[in-house]
Amino acid sequence: MNLADHPPRRGTNPPSFRTMSSARSSRSILPGFGLSLGFTLAYLGLIVLVPLSAAFLKTAGMGLHAFAAAVASPRVFAAYRLSFGASLAAGFVNMVFGLVVAWVLVRYPFPGRRLVDALVDLPFALPTAVAGIALTSLYSANGWVGRWLAPLGVRVAFTWAGVFVALTFIGLPFVVRTVQPVLAELEPDIEEAASTLGANRLQTVVRILLPQLMPSLLTGFALAFARALGEYGSVVFISGNMPMRTEIVPLLIITKLEQYDYRGATAIAVVMLVSSFVLLLLINLLQKWSRRYHAI
Amino acid sequence: MAPPPATNLTSRPANAPTPRANRDPAWARRLLTSVALAFLAFFLVLPLVAVFAQALAKGGAYFLSAVREPDALAAIRLTLLTVAIVVPANVVFGIAAAWAISKFKFTGKSILTTLIDLPFAVSPVISGLIYVLVFGAQGWLGPWLVAHGVRVIFAVPGIVLATAFVTFPFVARELIPLMQAQGTDEEYSAVTLGASGWQTFWRVTLPNIRWGLLYGVILCNARAMGEFGAVSVVSGHIRGETNTMPLHVEILYNEYNVAGAFAVASLLALLALATLVLKSAVEWRQTRSA
Numbered sequence: 001m002n003l004a005d006h007p008p009r010r011g012t013n014p015p016s017f018r019t020m021s022s023a024r025s026s027r028s029i030l031p032g033f034g035l036s037l038g039f040t041l042a043y044l045g046l047i048v049l050v051p052l053s054a055a056f057l058k059t060a061g062m063g064l065h066a067f068a069a070a071v072a073s074p075r076v077f078a079a080y081r082l083s084f085g086a087s088l089a090a091g092f093v094n095m096v097f098g099l100v101v102a103w104v105l106v107r108y109p110f111p112g113r114r115l116v117d118a119l120v121d122l123p124f125a126l127p128t129a130v131a132g133i134a135l136t137s138l139y140s141a142n143g144w145v146g147r148w149l150a151p152l153g154v155r156v157a158f159t160w161a162g163v164f165v166a167l168t169f170i171g172l173p174f175v176v177r178t179v180q181p182v183l184a185e186l187e188p189d190i191e192e193a194a195s196t197l198g199a200n201r202l203q204t205v206v207r208i209l210l211p212q213l214m215p216s217l218l219t220g221f222a223l224a225f226a227r228a229l230g231e232y233g234s235v236v237f238i239s240g241n242m243p244m245r246t247e248i249v250p251l252l253i254i255t256k257l258e259q260y261d262y263r264g265a266t267a268i269a270v271v272m273l274v275s276s277f278v279l280l281l282l283i284n285l286l287q288k289w290s291r292r293y294h295a296i
Numbered sequence: 297m298a299p300p301p302a303t304n305l306t307s308r309p310a311n312a313p314t315p316r317a318n319r320d321p322a323w324a325r326r327l328l329t330s331v332a333l334a335f336l337a338f339f340l341v342l343p344l345v346a347v348f349a350q351a352l353a354k355g356g357a358y359f360l361s362a363v364r365e366p367d368a369l370a371a372i373r374l375t376l377l378t379v380a381i382v383v384p385a386n387v388v389f390g391i392a393a394a395w396a397i398s399k400f401k402f403t404g405k406s407i408l409t410t411l412i413d414l415p416f417a418v419s420p421v422i423s424g425l426i427y428v429l430v431f432g433a434q435g436w437l438g439p440w441l442v443a444h445g446v447r448v449i450f451a452v453p454g455i456v457l458a459t460a461f462v463t464f465p466f467v468a469r470e471l472i473p474l475m476q477a478q479g480t481d482e483e484y485s486a487v488t489l490g491a492s493g494w495q496t497f498w499r500v501t502l503p504n505i506r507w508g509l510l511y512g513v514i515l516c517n518a519r520a521m522g523e524f525g526a527v528s529v530v531s532g533h534i535r536g537e538t539n540t541m542p543l544h545v546e547i548l549y550n551e552y553n554v555a556g557a558f559a560v561a562s563l564l565a566l567l568a569l570a571t572l573v574l575k576s577a578v579e580w581r582q583t584r585s586a
Contacts, residue, residue, distance in 0.1 A: 127522025230419025
């Protein structure tokens with residue numbers, strides 16, 4: 001189970017978290033089981049479980065009507081549409097271009113490839129607020145990019161397009177990093193066999209290679225989508241935050257908090273938490289599929 | 297041109313010419329490479345360059361004054377303090393979790409690892425919100441905290457807690473697969489030779505995991521210094537007191553002090569670049585010693 005900001009790095013394919021099959025019992029001669037497991041559970045309990053349960057318990061005490069009113073108002077629906085829609089769109093763009101980038105990085109040596117490879121991780125390392133203000137200044141009407149688009153009547157900053165651009169930025173590494181190791185491990189034998197059987201290059205790529213890459217592509221897409229759904233810092237500067245138009249769900253939660261509407265904020269947070277957990281489950285299944293596929 | 301060498305079942309040496317079946321036509325290679333590089337230049341390099349260009353837009357003197365201003369210095373201090381608390385705590389957690397999961401057999405390992413992965417699935421804003429629900433004035437512990445004069449939310453402890461939540465998986469996720477792959481043989485040998493638990497850990501396990509540990513620390517540190525959403529919710533945005541560097545950037549930007557905002561942001565961007573460099577260096581070391 002490797003849902004991550006940081007998918008497995010190439011060169012160090014980590015095994016799954018399957019228990020190691022060994023003849024030794026759990027009460028082994030190695031000391032420290034109680035201490036380490038106890039500390040781990042205590043840390044997890046205090047830092048993760050107790051706060052998370054606070055959200056669910058607060059919502060449970062709300063009653064169905066109040067909950068429905070809080071999560072189904074027009075403003076909230078507009079925010080869902082924007083968050084989910086822009087995240088999906090950004091995920092698709094990253095899937096396509098991420099595949100191209102991974103393909104180029106693995107298969108076409110060019111000067112500076114290592115530098116470019118390291119640079120792909122920039123959205124992971126750069127603080128989201130920095131990315132947010134940088135993208136806003138680039139795409140606003142007098143920014144380096146915005147000034148070319150303004151005469152064409154295209155506004156990016158403070159519209160949903162700005163949200164889409166920001167989410168594309170932060171999701172960029174996910175597909176690249178999930179596809180790269182799979183691509184690097186592909187043996188040329190299959191392509192050569194296809195070629196001897198008469199396939200041209202395009203047929204080989206589309207009908208032989210792409211299906212092999214599909215599990216990792218979908219995993220990368222799901223990871224980018226999950227990250228984009230909850231993204232706040234990169235988006236909140238460029239989006240303009242107008243209710244019903246350019247308000248993303250995390251911002252809506254913060255706005256409700258500032259108005260002391262804790263119940264409303266928590267209700268919306270629970271909806272997002274549930275969708276995050278569903279996505280987490282989906283990603284785990286995708287990764288299991290991907291591992292099974294690749295073991296063949 | 298000589299026909300390509302016959303394919304055999306062993307893998308080709310690294311400098312063998314690429315067989316024909318594996319090669320894409322030159323026009324396709326050039327096209328794809330240009331598309332990939334253009335995409336990356338547009339989406340990655342351009343924002344990075346913009347940060348530094350805007351930071352220096354009003355000259356170096358303004359840059360220095362923006363960075364040395366008292367509120368900015370306080371924000372830098374708070375960021376460093378948070379990291380100094382959060383990263384060691386998460387390292388201890390990561391080592392403990394990895395030790396328990398990789399060296400012993402017990403049921404519930406998959407639940408444990410799912411729980412460890414949980415913060416990656418939770419939006420940063422929600423990560424902050426749940427701490428407000430527990431420690432805020434109207435939260436579970438609110439009345440007790442108010443009665444004892446302890447402030448968690450809208451003060452430094454809240455920031456530390458929220459940052460710890462968001463960053464604790466990094467070290468654990470690096471160490472768990474690494475220690476699982478390394479197995480228990482060396483530790484067993486040490487114990488049978490008479491080493492105590494701590495001796496085994498310090499002198500056998502730790503040297504083996506040091507690069508993975510360093511990698512996890514680098515990632516944890518980068519995320520802890522740059523965390524914005526979670527800290528934004530719990531912080532209260534009190535200038536000079538509860539603002540970390542990302543929050544200070546936000547304040548300056550919202551006041552239209554663009555050059556000042558980018559000045560502080562450029563420090564964070566330098567941190568990001570240093571992170572990338574260190575990350576690559578450790579990765580290179582790891583593949584070398586593997």
